[in-house]
Amino acid sequence: METLLAPETRTGAPCCEPAGGPALDAIEAQATARVLKALSDPNRLRLLSIVKSGEGGEACVCDLTEPLDLGQPTVSHHLKILVDAGLLNREKRGTWSYYSLVPGALEAASQSILAL
Template sequence: MTTALAVETSADPSCCEPSGHPVLTATNAQESARILKALSDPNRLRLLSIVKAGDGGEACVCDLTEPLDLGQPTVSHHLKILVDAGLLEREKRGTWAYYSLVPGALEAASALILGL
């Protein structure tokens, strides 16, 4: 036995018109996803917090492994993701690398989330 489904259509032609609200372009969506992916890991959120709270708003990579109880290669991997996402910047001083927040990056990430 076949059952027919009734589909109700609207007589109002404006129901299918675009809203006129701005939407993300494909490029903007990819950039936004990269930032949100970087923020989606608890260890990376902790790294941002540690760097932000550091003296002068920066932290040496040598000071980042112990608080997270992670090995240096894992911390370096997380830091690279944060740098690639534009959230942290890296400065080499001698044998050590120092990380600091990119000015305005966290505010931009917040605006991105609120704008979705």
């Protein structure tokens, strides 16, 4: 019975020159995927747009449910994903939460896509 060996083992030389290392390490890939996943939902894109265009570049959670025609729990879920992905800041003021874009977050997301 013939033993199956890898091509480089049978000939003694690698089959081709090794490619350069990956552009992203595992941690960078996970962080980039988290951001891209957050951006992949149309409702979350709309939330980012509403927050960005809000007065002073921020919006109260109370102003985010009506434009999306979604319930408050669903909007809160989407906002949490955007905060966890590092795209939005959340600031509690009394009983209300206000959201604003993390400075440079969208630019960083764009750069991570272009670096692939």
